[in-house]
Amino acid sequence: MSTSSVSGRRGPAGLIAAAVLLCAAGAGTAAFTLLTVYRLHVPLPYWDEWYTVIPFRRYAEGTYGLADLAAQHNEHRILFPRLFFFADELLFGLSGLLNATVTLLLQAINAALLIAWMARNVRSPLHRALLSGFVVLALFTLRQEQNFTNGFQLQFVGVFTAAALAGSAYAAALDRLGDGRRGSAPFFALAALGCTVAAYTMANGVLAGGVLAAAAVLRRAPWRVPVATAVLAAALGALFFHGYQPGGDSQPLSQALAHPIPYLRYLAAYLGNPLGEQIGADQWLGAAGLLLAAGAAWRTWSGRARDGASLKLLILAGFVLASAGATAYGRIALGTDQATESRYATPALLFWCAIVLFWFPVAFPPAGPVRRRAAAVGLGGIVAVLAAASLFFEATAWPALAERSTALRRMSDSLVSGLYDADAAGTYEITPADEIARDAAFLRQHRLAAFADPDTAALGRPLAVLGRVAAPGGCAGSVSARADAALGAGGVRLQGTARDESTRRAPRRVIVADAAGTVVGFGSASLPSEPSRLWWADARGAAGEDLQVYVRLADGALCRLGAATVQ
Numbered sequence: 001m002s003t004s005s006v007s008g009r010r011g012p013a014g015l016i017a018a019a020v021l022l023c024a025a026g027a028g029t030a031a032f033t034l035l036t037v038y039r040l041h042v043p044l045p046y047w048d049e050w051y052t053v054i055p056f057r058r059y060a061e062g063t064y065g066l067a068d069l070a071a072q073h074n075e076h077r078i079l080f081p082r083l084f085f086f087a088d089e090l091l092f093g094l095s096g097l098l099n100a101t102v103t104l105l106l107q108a109i110n111a112a113l114l115i116a117w118m119a120r121n122v123r124s125p126l127h128r129a130l131l132s133g134f135v136v137l138a139l140f141t142l143r144q145e146q147n148f149t150n151g152f153q154l155q156f157v158g159v160f161t162a163a164a165l166a167g168s169a170y171a172a173a174l175d176r177l178g179d180g181r182r183g184s185a186p187f188f189a190l191a192a193l194g195c196t197v198a199a200y201t202m203a204n205g206v207l208a209g210g211v212l213a214a215a216a217v218l219r220r221a222p223w224r225v226p227v228a229t230a231v232l233a234a235a236l237g238a239l240f241f242h243g244y245q246p247g248g249d250s251q252p253l254s255q256a257l258a259h260p261i262p263y264l265r266y267l268a269a270y271l272g273n274p275l276g277e278q279i280g281a282d283q284w285l286g287a288a289g290l291l292l293a294a295g296a297a298w299r300t301w302s303g304r305a306r307d308g309a310s311l312k313l314l315i316l317a318g319f320v321l322a323s324a325g326a327t328a329y330g331r332i333a334l335g336t337d338q339a340t341e342s343r344y345a346t347p348a349l350l351f352w353c354a355i356v357l358f359w360f361p362v363a364f365p366p367a368g369p370v371r372r373r374a375a376a377v378g379l380g381g382i383v384a385v386l387a388a389a390s391l392f393f394e395a396t397a398w399p400a401l402a403e404r405s406t407a408l409r410r411m412s413d414s415l416v417s418g419l420y421d422a423d424a425a426g427t428y429e430i431t432p433a434d435e436i437a438r439d440a441a442f443l444r445q446h447r448l449a450a451f452a453d454p455d456t457a458a459l460g461r462p463l464a465v466l467g468r469v470a471a472p473g474g475c476a477g478s479v480s481a482r483a484d485a486a487l488g489a490g491g492v493r494l495q496g497t498a499r500d501e502s503t504r505r506a507p508r509r510v511i512v513a514d515a516a517g518t519v520v521g522f523g524s525a526s527l528p529s530e531p532s533r534l535w536w537a538d539a540r541g542a543a544g545e546d547l548q549v550y551v552r553l554a555d556g557a558l559c560r561l562g563a564a565t566v567q
Contacts (some may be wrong), residue, residue: 003392019126022133022387027396030140034104036398037148040405043095044412044450045439048073049152050431052085055438057095059086060446071199072245075330075563079200081155088151088342094448099151106157107148108351111139113164113312117488118357123366131357134383138349141390142397143274146343148402156343160319160350161213165192167315170212170229174221175308192232199240204323206240209233209320216302219311262336266328269339271346274389277340284386292355293317299362303430305358320351353385402528410536411523412450415440417512417521417538419460419487455509455552457521463550466511468557474501475559477533479549481541482567492541492566497533498525498551500559506532507551511558512539515546524549543565 045053051073054265058064064234070079088098115132122128147153149311173187187565191212198205201435210233216226270287271289272282299305305314324347331338363376407424420433451457458465479499483495498508523537530536545566550558 001070015126019130022130022137025391026133029137032394033140033142033148037100040401041100042405042408042412044408046150050436050439053442057442061097077240078155080197081201084154091450096151100153103148103154103157104226106141106161108179109161110164111135113168114353114357117309117312121307121361134387135353137387137390138353141394142346143390143393143396144399147343147346151553155202157346159205160347161196162194162198162201163208163319164316166191166198166208168193168312168442171308171311174219195236199236206237207322207326208319210237211315212323215315218297236392242403263328263334266332266336266339267324269336270327270344271348271351272325273344274386274546277337282340282526287353293321296358310358313358316349317354320347323347356383359546405526406529409527413523414487414538416450416456419491419538422486461519463513463517463519466558470553470557470559474553475499475551475561476501478559479562481564483543486539490540492539494537494539494549496535498535498561499533500553503554507553509552510535510537511550512537513548
């Protein structure tokens with residue numbers, strides 16, 4: 001990053017190149033992430049999503065009430081995420097696509113807020129372009145794959161969106177109050193609403209009000225403001241914790257006081273999450289982040305950062321810090337390495353975007369030459385490290401994500417075939433098999449998730465219900481079959497190659513029938529981690545039995561691919 005002055009629309013060639021590179025990398029990262037999320041999506045509950053089926057069952061039975069929306073899930077009260085989960089079930093057949101889309105939209109809001117705040121303090125269009133590219137690159141990297149590919153995780157993004165909006169409204173209210181202008185009350189009300197939404201999105205959202213009160217103190221607002229804010233935050237906390245059942249892996253607060261070093265290491269690892277455990281420098285980066293956050297707080301207290309945009313950035317960074325502290329309290333028993341899980345990359349990246357944008361006008365003043373070359377070089381180094389880490393994970397995430405998507409697809413095929421693929425489940429799932437089997441029966445009954453595919457309703461019925469069979473020659477490939485007890489009693493794994501002769505591509509749906517023409521199983525081709533023309537299927541059969549395999553062609557007709565004797 002250049003340390004030369006910038007005026008007008010022109011700037012040093014190195015800075016122009018950096019801005020172009022970051023903008024291109026940001027746009028490319030966002031596009032690749034979106035394509036990956038939708039390309040690898042499988043309409044099947046994943047991990048904690050299985051536990052959201054329980055409320056759907058109760059709703060179908062008429063035993064689920066409005067008050068249940070605020071019931072605990074682990075240590076959280078996910079009232080607002082549940083609204084989206086129910087909308088996904090009622091409007092989109094529990095496909096999970098609504099939740100994934102909402103998550104990406106929430107992250108886009110986070111990026112837009114950060115860029116808008118930055119634009120208030122950075123006058124140079126070249127600097128604005130560079131920082132905008134950095135924000136988009138950081139906030140859409142696949143380092144956050146758990147949050148982007150698992151619709152249940154929309155709360156991990158949403159809680160920070162709610163806190164950011166609350167902080168934005170609160171800073172606007174303080175600006176009006178400080179300038180003697182009227183109209184601060186509506187903004188204080190919006191901030192209170194944002195804190196409420198945050199609290200009932202994830203448990204760490206309860207801390208948002210306290211962060212706002214601390215921001216008012218740092219801004220040296222009249223004492224009635226932070227006191228009133230703290231009182232309202234305490235009231236929201238009391239409401240949140242009414243009837244609360246403690247759980248998880250949290251340790252007594254006395255442990256943190258008696259052994260502060262492990263907690264500080266966890267905090268540092270949390271903030272350094274964007275580098276990942278394998279890079280090994282996460283705690284050093286996190287320690288630098290703690291120092292920069294402390295400096296930002298001091299700069300605000302001393303009056304050197306009086307503008308509303310800087311306060312908004314500090315509030316967001318402070319909320320991430322508070323969330324990191326709460327997470328350490330609840331997860332420290334799992335070890336420091338747990339802080340490097342990809343779910344925590346989202347808050348860590350939000351923290352670093354806020355910190356970089358806070359300090360950028362200090363290192364690069366709006367007018368004149370750079371006054372703090374060491375600060376500029378250090379800030380540029382942090383941006384370079386974070387951008388490189390983001391691009392590294394973007395470039396290397398596909399194989400693991402494709403393998404997991406393939407496991408989900410195989411798990412989906414086994415469930416719609418009335419079986420349970422224990423091998424595929426071991427790749428991606430920790431939910432007990434009996435619970436999945438119970439919930440899969442509900443999904444089948446109501447045609448939800450993987451069972452929304454109309455083909456799956458033909459299990460146990462004549463093949464003719466699936467439509468016409470094309471003339472021979474419409475497809476080509478191979479078929480093999482072997483019994484596999486890992487699927488359950490009578491389980492058979494089938495595989496081979498398949499090609500739709502009209503498109504020269506692999507068909508997506510595979511259907512298995514017995515010798516009598518009864519549908520006994522399903523499968524998929526074009527699995528992300530496999531060559532495109534390979535297909536896999538699960539079915540019920542017995543050793544020595546002949547099974548027939550059909551594929552769905554592009555025109556909707558079925559084509560007989562071949563038959564195999566179960567080995």
